[in-house]
Amino acid sequence: MKSVYASSRVYPLLVLGFASGLPLALTSGTLQAWATVDGVSLQSIGFLTLVGTAYTLKFLWAPLVDRYAPDFLGRRRSWMFFSQVLLALFIAGMGFLAPSSHLGLLAVFAVIVAFLSATQDIAFDAYSTDVLRDHERAAGAALKVLGYRLAMIVSGGLALILAGTWLGWQYTYVLMGVFMLVCAVATILAPEPEIVAKAPRTLGLAVVEPLKEFFSRRGAILILVLIVLYKLGDAFAGALSTTFLIRGAGFSMEEVGSINKIFGLAATIIGALAGGSIMSKMGLYRALMLFGLLQAVSNFGYWVLAVTPPHLYSMGLVVAIENVCGGLGTAAFVALLMALCNQQFSATQFALLSALSAVGRTYLAGPLTPPIVLALGWPVFFIMTVFIALPGLALLWFKRAEIKALDQLSR
Template identity: 70%
Template sequence: MSRVYTSPRVLPLLILGFASGLPLALVSGTLQAWATVENVSLTEIGFLTLVGSAYTLKFLWAPLIDRYAPPFMGRRRGWILVTQLLLAASIAAMGLFSPSVNLTALALLAVWVAFLSATQDIAFDAYCTDVLQAQERAAGAAVKVMGYRLAMIVSGGLALVLADRWLGWSNTYFLMGVFMALCALVTLVSPEPQEQSRPPRSLSEAVVAPLADFFSRPGAWSILALIVLYKLGDAFAGALSTTFLIRAAGFTLSEVGTINKVFGLAATVVGALMGGAIMARLGLYRALMIFGILQAVSNLGYWLIAIETAPSMWLMGMVVGLENLCGGLGTAAFVALLMALCNRTYSATQFALLSALSAVGRTYLAGPLTPVLVESLGWPGFFICTVFIAVPGLLMLRCYRGLIQQLDA
């Protein structure tokens, strides 16, 4: 198993996954923390999550990525390089604004960063689907998830510590832009797929054929519903977790940055690698079910923090470690499911559609509704509620066990 992780097709996905994950926290959790410490209202912070709408809507322009390509570096890598360079400049530009003074301008720039990031994701996800061989899919998904989660630690937890103790918010965003530029160097040396799939002959084919191909399959609508529901409980639990730890649980910004994100690094790495190894033994369906249950139960750790009368660093460390471990497991299996569902000819559009659906809960349900649920149930009741929110996805997974097992055959 260790040999497949060092494959020239698998290993670069660690850094490319890092580049894919870096912008998300910068327009969500880290931006949320910045707004929180500058006393932006809870309602405004809740709606600030809508800047990530591009992650949900990216399927709308994914056919363009399938149909057209820059005249260099192949069908997928050219797009990856272009978006990485634009992201480097745009992330650095976010450091020129402040939530308390220029919230609207900063939010608009964050929308642009999210758009570029979503476009990078379209090309990168298609590249992973095209370049990985069948026996490398589980390891590739694990390495991709690990890189993605490492980036969220850097742009989430490390960024909070740097902003609080060393660099300030502006210079922290400048540094994140530099990290993105460095990732582009790996894109330059990453391999091309051994089998080059034929691009759609027209934009019309690029739009219509991927949908016709997917919806001609038995149970297509049920699979789409499963994708929306599978990580919904996690989406609600994480929507305002940073604000919860700072305002409600009483931890400092540096403590949240160190424990909530940086300390979770080891658990994330272990979770992603374990996910790839366990999937190879259990199969896709059993891995999705077991990891999904673990994801749901791990939300109860935040309930324990919420009922504590005084902040406990040990408790937060254990909760964050468990959440990151389970998150790494579940996301590795979920990414493998999405790759298995894609036709390589239309991998950009199909993966974008499927991954965008997975973001529906986080963007349009969890962000706006979490403040309402917290205000009506309180933080302890809210975190118990997130466990029940995860149940419908697990029930759907059980109902369509046969379809999932066919994908893994």
């Protein structure tokens, strides 16, 4: 696997995955922490999760990304570059708006960041699907996840430390904008795919043909349901995890940031790289089932934190296990999405599939978690998240024949 990770088509995905993951925490977990310490109500914090609607609806403008592209860097990298430059500006701008006094305007900026981030994801997902050879998908998916999770640590855990003890919220968000500009340079240096598919001749074809091709497949509807359900338990467990650790479990903002940075970083590296290696040996279906079970069981760790006194070692262990299991599951899930895409329509199809994966997080986990927690308490809620994960695993088993037929990962 070492030579695969060293491929010029694979290793750039680490930095580009970082660019993909950086905005999400800044409009979700980190923004959630900022609003929490700034005195915003729990219900308002819960509705801030609706900022992520752009990730769910990005398939609506994915055909535009497929059909049109500047000539500057090619079909995919041009969209990535210009999205990253605009993201840098708006992320920095968020730092000048405090949640307690400018919550509405801050939410508008967050929505714009989410829209630009979703547009970057459309182009990046299509690029990674196009640029990787079949035998590189496991390693490519692993590095995408690793880069994404590293960005979540930087814009989540490290940002909390910087905001709480060093820079304050304003300059922390400005720094995150600078990181995004660095990623834009990496986009310029990344290679073009060996085979560049031609853009659809018309916008109409860019809209219709990807959907027509996908839904002509046997069992397409159930595959889409599987995509929604596979990480649903994980989405519920993580919806208000930062607020839980600070307000529910009794840890300080600096402690949460430190643990996420140290244990989360180490666990992310282990999980992502192990995921790519394991998938290449055991195949996509078995990896999805094993990793799905692990990410469901890992939610028990939050229950332990909810029923025991706060202790840094216990939080570190829970965060480490959750990051390892979440990284494994996400790596397999990304490989599944790649395998499902027809390269001719990779932007629109990947956008549709990945947007569906955000349905649970945006429309179910975000809005429903606050009332469930208020009604039942944190311990019962985290037990529920384990059972929420089971329907997705049952459907995965039911669709095992189709998943195995898609599997192009080398054993």
